[in-house]
Amino acid sequence: MVDQTVNVTLTEDTKQKPVAEQLEFGRVFTDHMFIMDYIEGKGWHNPRIVPYQPVTLDPAAIVFHYGQTVFEGLKAYVTKDGEARLFRPEKNMQRLNRSNERMCIPHLDEDVALNAIKQLVSLERDWIPTAPGTSLYIRPFIISTESYLGVAPSKTYQFLVILSPVGAYYKEGINPVKIAVEDEFVRAVKGGTGEAKTAGNYASSLKAQELVSDKGYAQVLWLDGLEKKYIEEVGSMNVFFKINGEVVTPALNGSILEGVTRNSVIRLLNHWDIPVAERKISMEEVYEAYEKGLLEEAFGAGTAAVISPIGELSWKGEQLIINDRVTGSVSKRLYDTLTGIQYGTEEDPFGWIEKVK
Amino acid sequence: MVDQTVNVTLTEDTKQKPVAEQLEFGRVFTDHMFIMDYIEGKGWHNPRIVPYQPVTLDPAAIVFHYGQTVFEGLKAYVTKDGEARLFRPEKNMQRLNRSNERMCIPHLDEDVALNAIKQLVSLERDWIPTAPGTSLYIRPFIISTESYLGVAPSKTYQFLVILSPVGAYYKEGINPVKIAVEDEFVRAVKGGTGEAKTAGNYASSLKAQELVSDKGYAQVLWLDGLEKKYIEEVGSMNVFFKINGEVVTPALNGSILEGVTRNSVIRLLNHWDIPVAERKISMEEVYEAYEKGLLEEAFGAGTAAVISPIGELSWKGEQLIINDRVTGSVSKRLYDTLTGIQYGTEEDPFGWIEKVK
Ligand SMILES: Cc1ncc(COP(=O)(O)O)c(C=O)c1O
Ligand SMILES: Cc1ncc(COP(=O)(O)O)c(C=O)c1O
Numbered sequence: 001m002v003d004q005t006v007n008v009t010l011t012e013d014t015k016q017k018p019v020a021e022q023l024e025f026g027r028v029f030t031d032h033m034f035i036m037d038y039i040e041g042k043g044w045h046n047p048r049i050v051p052y053q054p055v056t057l058d059p060a061a062i063v064f065h066y067g068q069t070v071f072e073g074l075k076a077y078v079t080k081d082g083e084a085r086l087f088r089p090e091k092n093m094q095r096l097n098r099s100n101e102r103m104c105i106p107h108l109d110e111d112v113a114l115n116a117i118k119q120l121v122s123l124e125r126d127w128i129p130t131a132p133g134t135s136l137y138i139r140p141f142i143i144s145t146e147s148y149l150g151v152a153p154s155k156t157y158q159f160l161v162i163l164s165p166v167g168a169y170y171k172e173g174i175n176p177v178k179i180a181v182e183d184e185f186v187r188a189v190k191g192g193t194g195e196a197k198t199a200g201n202y203a204s205s206l207k208a209q210e211l212v213s214d215k216g217y218a219q220v221l222w223l224d225g226l227e228k229k230y231i232e233e234v235g236s237m238n239v240f241f242k243i244n245g246e247v248v249t250p251a252l253n254g255s256i257l258e259g260v261t262r263n264s265v266i267r268l269l270n271h272w273d274i275p276v277a278e279r280k281i282s283m284e285e286v287y288e289a290y291e292k293g294l295l296e297e298a299f300g301a302g303t304a305a306v307i308s309p310i311g312e313l314s315w316k317g318e319q320l321i322i323n324d325r326v327t328g329s330v331s332k333r334l335y336d337t338l339t340g341i342q343y344g345t346e347e348d349p350f351g352w353i354e355k356v357k
Numbered sequence: 358m359v360d361q362t363v364n365v366t367l368t369e370d371t372k373q374k375p376v377a378e379q380l381e382f383g384r385v386f387t388d389h390m391f392i393m394d395y396i397e398g399k400g401w402h403n404p405r406i407v408p409y410q411p412v413t414l415d416p417a418a419i420v421f422h423y424g425q426t427v428f429e430g431l432k433a434y435v436t437k438d439g440e441a442r443l444f445r446p447e448k449n450m451q452r453l454n455r456s457n458e459r460m461c462i463p464h465l466d467e468d469v470a471l472n473a474i475k476q477l478v479s480l481e482r483d484w485i486p487t488a489p490g491t492s493l494y495i496r497p498f499i500i501s502t503e504s505y506l507g508v509a510p511s512k513t514y515q516f517l518v519i520l521s522p523v524g525a526y527y528k529e530g531i532n533p534v535k536i537a538v539e540d541e542f543v544r545a546v547k548g549g550t551g552e553a554k555t556a557g558n559y560a561s562s563l564k565a566q567e568l569v570s571d572k573g574y575a576q577v578l579w580l581d582g583l584e585k586k587y588i589e590e591v592g593s594m595n596v597f598f599k600i601n602g603e604v605v606t607p608a609l610n611g612s613i614l615e616g617v618t619r620n621s622v623i624r625l626l627n628h629w630d631i632p633v634a635e636r637k638i639s640m641e642e643v644y645e646a647y648e649k650g651l652l653e654e655a656f657g658a659g660t661a662a663v664i665s666p667i668g669e670l671s672w673k674g675e676q677l678i679i680n681d682r683v684t685g686s687v688s689k690r691l692y693d694t695l696t697g698i699q700y701g702t703e704e705d706p707f708g709w710i711e712k713v714k
Contacts, residue, residue, distance in 0.1 A: 025506065025507055026417065026505055026506025026507050027504075027505055027506075029416075029417060029504075033416060052416075053416075054413045054414060054415055054416070055413070055414055055415075055416050055418075055421070056411045056412070056413045057411060057412055057414075058411055058412075059386075059390060059409075059410075059411070059412050059517055059519050060383065060386060060496075060519060060521075061412075063420070063421065063556075064412070064420065064426060064498060064500050064556075065426075065428055065496070065498060065556060065559070066556050066559035066560055066563075067424040067426065067555075067556025067557050067559065067560040068560050068563060069421060069422075069424065069560070071422055102564060103560060103563065103564070104563045104564055104567055137506070139417075139422070139506060141421060141422060143421050147384075147386075148383055148384055149382065149383025149384075149494070149496060149521060150382055150383050151559050151562065151563070151566070151592065151593060152563070152566070153563050153567065160416055162416050162417060164417075164506060184548060185548045185549075186546050186547070186548030186549045187549075188549075189543050189546045189549070189582045189583075190543070191541060191542045191543030191582065191585075192542075192543045192544075192545075192546070192549075192561055192582065193557070193560065193561045198424075198557075198560060199420075199421075199422060199423050199424025199556065199557060199560070200424050200550070200555075200556060200557015200558070200560050200561060201557070202422070202423035202424065202508050203423055203424040203425050203426070203460060203550065203555060203556070203557050204549055204550045204557060205508065206423075206425060206460065206461045206508070206509070206510050207459060207460070207461055209508070209509070210461055210510065225546045225548065225549065225582060225583075226546075226582075226583050228548075235508065236508060
């Protein structure tokens with residue numbers, strides 16, 4: 001067993017922290033980062049916290065050519081009382097390993113990885129912004145570093161964790177967005193890499209996203225790659241529809257990401273005795289419900305926005321206006337409860353919060 | 358128009374060249390590399406040849422997280438008379454731009470890129486190995502370098518070219534390989550990124566490749582992602598079947614790569630009046646032809662191997678033994694002609710050769 005003590009080298013040159021109003025998403029990074037190396041035969045070793053610094057790789061490193069890489073995304077929040085905390089971080093570590101499995105990347109010890117994250121967040125405690133809705137975004141990722149142009153899994157890797165203070169997703173309160181249903185481009189298909197959190201899925205989404213942004217839509221809603229019929233997910237969120245009193249979300253089918261927020265939403269709905277179903281759902285079904293006046297709410301669910309109500313859905317030239325473009329009551333309740341648990345203004349009945357000392 | 362003169366900085370420390378027998382694929386790189394930068398608003402600029410050196414990027418660089426990257430692969434050959442030459446390099450530059458288009462990466466001037474490659478190859482002229490079947494592999498690639506965790510196209514890029522002397526693909530003469538038809542994993546689907554030469558397609562292929570290598574197969578034959586019925590391509594080669602006198606290859610359908618070798622094979626077959634068809638072809642059809650004794654040859658076609666005869670195809674538990682595991686006459690003729698044109702022992706009736714001074 002390789003020694004897993006994290007070696008810490010502090011920076012001599014701390015950066016200025018951004019002011020709350022200027023916080024964006026993912027542009028500013030903290031003073032330190034975590035790194036750990038992997039070499040075939042030796043395993044993961046040399047966990048260390050170092051000053052935030054560039055990554056130096058051979059130009060033939062596999063990550064540049066064949067994209068063998070995985071990542072995660074979670075947040076650290078601070079309560080009124082100044083307590084730093086994570087939301088279900090063990091779920092992210094489990095998903096990281098599921099992604100590793102699909103991408104032929106060696107497993108990480110989930111406790112080692114989570115402790116590294118907690119130690120780094122603890123060191124960067126003062127970087128967690130305190131204004132309402134702000135947080136410290138945590139980006140763990142693994143890159144393949146072997147210098148080799150053959151198409152084969154790398155024999156060496158680096159696991160890194162970087163931190164970015166991020167602004168409130170909703171600057172003026174939770175607000176419904178416009179989403180376009182995508183029926184030309186495909187994000188993922190069963191047997192592909194859709195259920196892994198890996199670079200290629202996001203690279204393939206850029207084009208569709210670019211085309212719809214030009215038309216004023218926030219994101220695309222992906223349909224299944226086979227028949228372009230069944231609903232998959234939205235950009236970097238899972239998606240839910242409330243139809244005639246029941247909340248429906250696409251079942252995990254091998255091509256969508258299993259979101260931590262998705263899972264939390266389902267748990268909360270069950271807890272509240274609101275009917276919820278994980279199943280195949282087609283765009284036709286959503287449209288029919290809409291025509292009959294039964295499409296009550298629609299929303300995305302993901303770490304960045306928590307809950308993102310959908311006010312308008314564009315599909316085959318039709319505009320479906322949902323709940324008069326107003327945030328629905330279930331969407332609102334989910335948003336308030338989840339953020340309440342995260343920021344410590346609500347009870348945490350499920351033990352979802354992990355404190356960082 | 359930005360100045361496009363290539364600035365050259367020579368290394369002070371030349372490496373030892375590997376001996377011919379020890380040459381592998383893509384492990385050793387030459388003394389210099391080419392780099393050019395892109396910044397939104399300014400365009401591509403600062404083309405330069407520098408000593409081969411690491412790439413230094415912020416850990417938040419988009420390429421590490423969202424895999425926005427494209428690449429190409431071609432070779433420089435040297436004739437008996439010591440003339441260095443490329444094979445249809447303009448095709449690779451055109452394909453690079455098609456890949457750029459799909460991946461939201463700014464276009465490159467194809468002449469600028471090709472001239473850069475020629476200038477670099479010319480400088481590294483002595484690195485082109487001369488033993489039969491050896492060559493200098495050229496890897497142009499573009500990486501997204503902006504430090505930003507939002508899922509959006511990068512505003513900055515680098516275009517790099519690295520060179521690797523490579524050994525003969527067939528050490529003991531051209532030899533048929535064993536290929537496994539893949540019916541669980543999917544490489545690409547129409548609407549996805551399959552026709553672009555981008556990292557994610559290769560990352561997604563690793564798992565299937567790993568599983569079949571363990572069983573003694575060289576590569577997988579991919580089927581379409583929709584019905585797992587129609588043939589797509591093999592690892593990093595396009596695929597051809599000779600059935601009852603006619604050569605058939607899958608039509609370009611949006612999910613396979615348009616190979617330069619594929620195009621050259623079709624041109625040669627036409628030139629020789631051998632019937633050739635680009636169309637949908639199912640694994641059932643190949644199997645039926647096999648059962649009737651009409652499956653005469655099968656081969657992959659790509660830059661690395663040129664022509665790779667398939668001696669055995671494994672599908673749903675059946676082993677199809679093709680042409681008694683011997684290289685077929687059309688496969689052999691294509692291999693001899695293409696390598697003959699490349700190495701200058703045959704006429705070049707199509708003007709495929711581009712000399713490097
Ligand atoms: C493709 C995709 N789907 C869904 C999600 C939502 O997952 P989570 O709730 O774990 O953030 C994300 C974001 O992580 C994502 O990238
Ligand atoms: C997926 C794929 N298909 C086909 C090919 C063959 O293309 P080319 O003949 O241009 O080398 C390659 C190799 O470049 C490839 O990576």
